[in-house]
Amino acid sequence: MPVSLQQQGQQTTNQPPVKLMAPGGTREMALAALEHGADSVFVGPLGWSRRPKTDELNDAEMAEVIDYGVHHDKDIRVAINVMPSPREMGLFLNKIEQFAKLGAQGVMLCDPGCMREVRARFPELEIHVSVTAGLFNREDIHLYRELGADIVVIPYRWGQTEIEQIRDQAGVQLEAFLFQTPERSWICPGRCYASSFFHIAHKNDASDKDHFIGSASRGGSCHRICRSDWQMMQGAENLGGELFAERQNLKASPELLLWELPRYLELGVSRLKIPGRERSVELVVAITAFYRRVVDQIQRGNHDLSGFEAEWQALKGRWEGEKRKRDSKQVRLALAG
Template identity: 40%
Template sequence: MTALLAPAGTTEMAFAAIDEGADVIYVGPLGWSRRPYESEMTDDEIKTVIDYAGARGKQVRVVFNTFPSPFEMDGFLEKARRFDAWGVSGFIVTDPGAIALFRRMFPHLVLHVSIGSGVTNAWDAQFYRALGADVIILPYRWGEEEIVETRAASDIGLEVFLFETVQTGKICPGKCIMSSYLKFRDWQEVEGKDYFYGSANRGAKECYRVCQTKWDFGAADEPPTPLKLRRDARLMLEQLPRFVDLGVECFKLSGRERPTAMIRDLVRFYRKVLDGIESGEARDMALHADELATLQARWISEKRKRVDTLMTRADGLRSDAPWTASA
């Protein structure tokens, strides 16, 4: 059975994703999941979501995709134990040491390797499987060949994003520190980390999507050339039947910071598509092309709005930042 994994940046989004057919949703605790606080949840909100999902036979993964320092480990593990006691089904983790530690502490939970780990080749699957991970998220630039290689390298479960990009390259989410050159953000008191300034990789508010904004590139005495480091991603469709056949076990939607209506409609769409593939009744993806085109236009529009918001926020913070590199 192929699972549909959906984001939940708010309780409203969590309920909508579950009601529309997501098998699993993922939530981020305040200060631990590389997102601004408006897309993360308090512990009480996470408990509410766990209870709601459990009552409907669905699962919740908690995202711990930051790199905790030695000074944060007590709080880190305290939260993990709390969520386990409340009935969470697993964790999405970036730090290799944390994956190994969680495997020993929570042998009954599902451990995902986060995209923040920066997987770059099929043999990384062997490494993370040896640490105790159950599922590994593959980079969204990978195709059939890389999936086959990863499956040959390890028996770890395979998770794939439900979007793709036509641009190749090795810009690795999670191993990028570009946002830190704009601003080292401080924690909020509610996050319990008010003693530290840090980057998104340490949970300090957010990645500013530096790679997705527009840049002017060129020598000082030449007209600048506009460019982007990454192109807008496209929602995936045509590859889905083949990916299912190759053994992909989990398809993931990203977008905790997106509008709830956008995530609701995407979950509804992909639930229908995946059910049709698995039943064998609707494996012709052309049947869904028009509906996907409408969703794609909305997806790109919301994505660009979000990038503009983040870069505007970063520009507004630079003047009073205690540790900020000049542009």
């Protein structure tokens, strides 16, 4: 078991309380997460947040969740992290204006041009650089800061070393996912268009928004083909290529974190983000309540997390089980389409 920082004799620094942010894939999930310990939730409007419509909210649901936040001192963030086409720009800005007027406090964006425009028009909103912006290095963070970003989401393929390297010069708040991919998964979110080659289709809604089925960056949903099993060939099959992997996932599954959290807080991470808008409400509530207790304990100065290990292992198992089921379904639908 990893040794806690307290055991190593390090001290807790006086950081402002870190915010625990949970997913709101549905209205029910968002409200339940807020009632079970989340300080903040992120919700995505239909067609604008890289998820299937089952994990996004319609306008009435968005309004209800934002209103709940306004009246319960909770902080609602809108994931609107797609790349609008020129003809969708008006719709995109109108959406943001609508949610800002209702009381949303921040937006998650990935498109640099849109970021600058949103900064100029909505100075009251906090702008998060979504993980799907595909940050690679400190210079990328500086670029987004110049465009008006307040918070960057640390890529989940980064670890403590990378955070240590950038934190003093980032000039923005840091938001960390509560999961991390094992080392072999260096696919960069936001810069993968693989899914678009499978069953891309267009569907315009009443407002003329194009939902680009199959392309997450354009507002459809990714088919998660990286999570399917692939036969890998060295060279073309008809030219004598050789099979070198019979069943290979392209991307390893991210795992929920525990032991790293004291160090994250010590490094000044200001938000901890639970992913999983596509998970069940029950699992999101359980994970939110779990991390609420973990974070509260760390913030009280107790960094010995060993008492949480059994529960963490059980949650990791449930997380992986739901993920496998969900990914397989999406891959089947994509390949059948």
